[in-house]
Amino acid sequence: MLIVQKYGGTSVGNTDRIKNVAARVAKYRTQGDQVVVVVSAMSGVTDNLIKLAKEIMPLPNEREMDVLLATGEQQTIALTAMALHALNVPAVSLTGAQAGIVTDVVHTKARIHNITPKKVHELLKQGNVVIVAGFQGETPEGQITTLGRGGSDLTAIALAAALKANLCQIYTDVDGVYTADPRIVPTAKKLQEISYDEMLELASLGAKVMQSRSVEFAKKFGVVFEVRSSLNNNPGTIVKEETKSMEGVVVRGVSLDKNQAKVTLVGVPDKPGVAARIFKALGDAAVNVDMIVQNVSHGSPDKVGATDLSFTMDKPDLLKAQKVIDRLKKEIGLRDVITAEKIGKLSIVGVGMKSHTGVAGKLFETLAREGVNIDMISTSEIKISVVIDLAKGEAAMKAVHAAFIG
Amino acid sequence: MLIVQKYGGTSVGNTDRIKNVAARVAKYRTQGDQVVVVVSAMSGVTDNLIKLAKEIMPLPNEREMDVLLATGEQQTIALTAMALHALNVPAVSLTGAQAGIVTDVVHTKARIHNITPKKVHELLKQGNVVIVAGFQGETPEGQITTLGRGGSDLTAIALAAALKANLCQIYTDVDGVYTADPRIVPTAKKLQEISYDEMLELASLGAKVMQSRSVEFAKKFGVVFEVRSSLNNNPGTIVKEETKSMEGVVVRGVSLDKNQAKVTLVGVPDKPGVAARIFKALGDAAVNVDMIVQNVSHGSPDKVGATDLSFTMDKPDLLKAQKVIDRLKKEIGLRDVITAEKIGKLSIVGVGMKSHTGVAGKLFETLAREGVNIDMISTSEIKISVVIDLAKGEAAMKAVHAAFIG
Numbered sequence: 001m002l003i004v005q006k007y008g009g010t011s012v013g014n015t016d017r018i019k020n021v022a023a024r025v026a027k028y029r030t031q032g033d034q035v036v037v038v039v040s041a042m043s044g045v046t047d048n049l050i051k052l053a054k055e056i057m058p059l060p061n062e063r064e065m066d067v068l069l070a071t072g073e074q075q076t077i078a079l080t081a082m083a084l085h086a087l088n089v090p091a092v093s094l095t096g097a098q099a100g101i102v103t104d105v106v107h108t109k110a111r112i113h114n115i116t117p118k119k120v121h122e123l124l125k126q127g128n129v130v131i132v133a134g135f136q137g138e139t140p141e142g143q144i145t146t147l148g149r150g151g152s153d154l155t156a157i158a159l160a161a162a163l164k165a166n167l168c169q170i171y172t173d174v175d176g177v178y179t180a181d182p183r184i185v186p187t188a189k190k191l192q193e194i195s196y197d198e199m200l201e202l203a204s205l206g207a208k209v210m211q212s213r214s215v216e217f218a219k220k221f222g223v224v225f226e227v228r229s230s231l232n233n234n235p236g237t238i239v240k241e242e243t244k245s246m247e248g249v250v251v252r253g254v255s256l257d258k259n260q261a262k263v264t265l266v267g268v269p270d271k272p273g274v275a276a277r278i279f280k281a282l283g284d285a286a287v288n289v290d291m292i293v294q295n296v297s298h299g300s301p302d303k304v305g306a307t308d309l310s311f312t313m314d315k316p317d318l319l320k321a322q323k324v325i326d327r328l329k330k331e332i333g334l335r336d337v338i339t340a341e342k343i344g345k346l347s348i349v350g351v352g353m354k355s356h357t358g359v360a361g362k363l364f365e366t367l368a369r370e371g372v373n374i375d376m377i378s379t380s381e382i383k384i385s386v387v388i389d390l391a392k393g394e395a396a397m398k399a400v401h402a403a404f405i406g
Numbered sequence: 407m408l409i410v411q412k413y414g415g416t417s418v419g420n421t422d423r424i425k426n427v428a429a430r431v432a433k434y435r436t437q438g439d440q441v442v443v444v445v446s447a448m449s450g451v452t453d454n455l456i457k458l459a460k461e462i463m464p465l466p467n468e469r470e471m472d473v474l475l476a477t478g479e480q481q482t483i484a485l486t487a488m489a490l491h492a493l494n495v496p497a498v499s500l501t502g503a504q505a506g507i508v509t510d511v512v513h514t515k516a517r518i519h520n521i522t523p524k525k526v527h528e529l530l531k532q533g534n535v536v537i538v539a540g541f542q543g544e545t546p547e548g549q550i551t552t553l554g555r556g557g558s559d560l561t562a563i564a565l566a567a568a569l570k571a572n573l574c575q576i577y578t579d580v581d582g583v584y585t586a587d588p589r590i591v592p593t594a595k596k597l598q599e600i601s602y603d604e605m606l607e608l609a610s611l612g613a614k615v616m617q618s619r620s621v622e623f624a625k626k627f628g629v630v631f632e633v634r635s636s637l638n639n640n641p642g643t644i645v646k647e648e649t650k651s652m653e654g655v656v657v658r659g660v661s662l663d664k665n666q667a668k669v670t671l672v673g674v675p676d677k678p679g680v681a682a683r684i685f686k687a688l689g690d691a692a693v694n695v696d697m698i699v700q701n702v703s704h705g706s707p708d709k710v711g712a713t714d715l716s717f718t719m720d721k722p723d724l725l726k727a728q729k730v731i732d733r734l735k736k737e738i739g740l741r742d743v744i745t746a747e748k749i750g751k752l753s754i755v756g757v758g759m760k761s762h763t764g765v766a767g768k769l770f771e772t773l774a775r776e777g778v779n780i781d782m783i784s785t786s787e788i789k790i791s792v793v794i795d796l797a798k799g800e801a802a803m804k805a806v807h808a809a810f811i812g
Contacts (some may be wrong), residue, residue, distance in 0.1 A: 001634060013459055015461040015462050018462065019462065049481065052421055052481075052485060053484075053485065053488060055421040056421050056424065056425065056485055056486055056488045056489050056492060057489075057491060057492040060488045060491070061487065061491050063486060063498070064484040064485075064487045064488050064491075064499055065484070066478075067480060067483065067484040067487075067499050067501075068481055068484035068485065070480070071480045071481050072714045073459075073479035074473060074474075074476070074480075075474055075477050076456065077473065078459075078470040078471070078473040078474035079458060079462055079470075079474065081467065081468050081470045081473075082463055082466045082467060083461045083462050083463075085466070085467050085470075086462060086463040092469070093470055093473050095473075095550075098548060123661060142504060146502075283642065
């Protein structure tokens with residue numbers, strides 16, 4: 001079997017941990033598997049390099065940032081190869097460029113264009129474990145690039161696709177994907193499998209297992225991957241295209257995002273272009289707006305219809321959003337602006353919702369029974385999110401988990 | 407003017423020093439010069455990487471060592487480019503591979519095969535300062551290599567040759583090459599110029615300004631270079647092919663190597679192959695033998711002629727040498743083995759010796775006047791070395807410097 005394994009920064013955080021990684025890789029190889037290992041920079045290394053760069057200038061050139069940061073993963077590949085040698089396992093390291101990972105020229109957040117893993121195939125054929133630097137590639141002109149946050153996952157999944165690997169394992173410091181955060185919901189279960197779409201919704205809901213772009217890439221190229229822990233031998237969660245059997249489960253997971261804030265604009269004039277103006281200004285100020293809910297228009301004193309418009313964003317963006325709104329308030333003619341920080345966004349996710357009715361009703365009923373008031377509602381084909389009082393968030397989550405999952 | 411400047415690990419030891427380097431480079435550029443900067447790893451970085459590797463295994467694979475160590479210089483090039491950007495000077499960093507430095511495949515001590523500095527020329531033409539990672543290159547097959555000790559000097563000199571640079575400056579923490587170590591001889595003067603051959607002799611005599619191989623490379627390709635300090639603006643020492651005027655100076659420099667030890671083998675049978683056996687065994691044990699002196703053969707009790715054979719080596723190698731000799735003692739039939747650690751090797755170097763007579767006589771006379779006994783003598787065309795009592799080394803050096811230089 002050809003397996004691609006990815007180990008994150010914590011899993012290779014010091015030389016002892018690198019030795020552990022090598023031992024795990026060696027075990028698979030002894031079973032007769034061919035193994036390609038993708039590693040991140042040792043935890044702390046990237047941050048330290050960023051610190052050095054900031055000492056030199058606050059906003060360093062992005063091309064040079066890539067030259068600098070790519071060294072972190074390059075160090076790990078060499079050390080990991082050595083750790084395999086220490087176990088008498090033949091191993092060769094490759095930088096992203098050497099592994100044939102070609103990207104566009106958008107430095108610090110490059111996209112993978114194509115992978116020509118000729119060298120990887122050659123080395124595997126010779127009996128080597130191949131260690132590839134995650135998070136990096138090179139442009140067709142030979143410039144070093146990095147792939148941005150979650151880049152090493154992306155390297156692993158893209159390599160698995162290019163190599164037509166039988167298995168892609170993403171090793172991390174959690175056991176897999178859970179039906180809910182086990183620290184909040186003790187009855188949460190590790191999922192054996194989850195669909196790409198469900199994983200994407202959970203990723204965007206703050207379940208910090210993986211970045212959305214890696215899951216999107218896996219979905220696009222049909223790469224089945226497993227999220228599992230580098231600290232034990234438990235099987236993890238398989239992420240793959242949804243199957244008929246998955247649809248039998250209505251709700252795959254429940255999440256609670258405590259890190260959101262809400263702004264309500266009261267009396268937004270009901271004229272074309274007003275909403276566009278507001279959200280363009282917020283976008284220009286780099287406010288990452290999440291949910292948007294607009295109430296039904298109702299009459300206002302000055303004859304022009306007016307609506308109430310609420311939106312949520314990550315809490316740290318609230319200050320920026322307030323500045324933007326203050327600037328626009330008069331210009332647009334808002335009656336009032338109300339902000340709320342003590343909110344939680346509770347979501348249920350499941351591909352089964354597509355074929356099941358009454359899910360929303362059951363959710364609202366469960367919340368009502370808990371005395372939880374619903375502030376905003378937003379739905380997609382496979383997700384329902386509600387904004388509620390933060391203080392009631394965890395109790396609500398437990399109740400919803402119990403109602404849908406058990 | 408096209409200038410290649412090389413800055414060592416101390417000169418780029420922290421971000422403040424990197425900013426200083428950038429300021430100096432910017433000054434040359436403001437004068438209208440084109441500048442190519444070669445940098446080493448920040449001091450401490452390489453040692454730390456070696457430490458990590460040794461934690462994983464005592465004798466790490468050399469290919470992987472190169473992948474690991476090359477990251478040190480790659481970090482410095484990015485940071486140096488940023489520091490130039492901070493001064494509004496356009497600058498682009500290149501790894502050894504990107505700069506077109508092609509080497510053989512002898513990992514950790516690769517030799518430069520050829521340089522195709524197409525990219526460097528292009529970037530210079532566009533008005534950039536080009537920052538090149540010292541100490542590294544790549545094989546024709548795209549493997550990362552490093553050049554071994556003194557590798558960054560070699561990169562600078564080889565680049566200067568390939569680019570046909572007008573000037574090559576080696577910035578270090580000393581002001582240039584001196585007639586003697588100023589800490590021992592207060593009247594020592596900084597040399598304005600010195601020939602390659604003199605510099606080579608001084609390098610091998612422990613004047614630790616530069617490794618011999620970089621000087622040899624410069625001599626071979628006729629690269630004139632200047633050794634100077636990165637801490638001030640003083641002119642340094644120009645190293646170049648010897649000129650007629652150089653021959654007017656009999657002695658360019660005086661050196662004292664206190665780090666040698668001596669072994670004398672008494673009664674070495676005067677048969678063919680005995681010396682070969684001894685020095686092959688020493689070589690196999692990695693004892694780096696320096697001077698060898700064999701006395702005139704004299705009769706011995708057992709009819710076979712016998713000679714006394716003395717050799718010197720670096721002090722740390724003495725123990726290894728003793729072990730080898732102990733093993734051979736009986737086998738070869740040595741009468742006795744005498745070791746001495748309290749010795750110094752005093753040398754005078756100068757191309758002028760070729761055309762001047764009486765230099766040796768004057769040296770011996772000077773030493774005699776100081777009451778210094780001469781233990782061993784070794785000469786080359788442009789050098790005379792004597793082994794003397796370590797206790798009298800510094801006084802002897804002062805006297806010799808006074809007699810020949812002033």
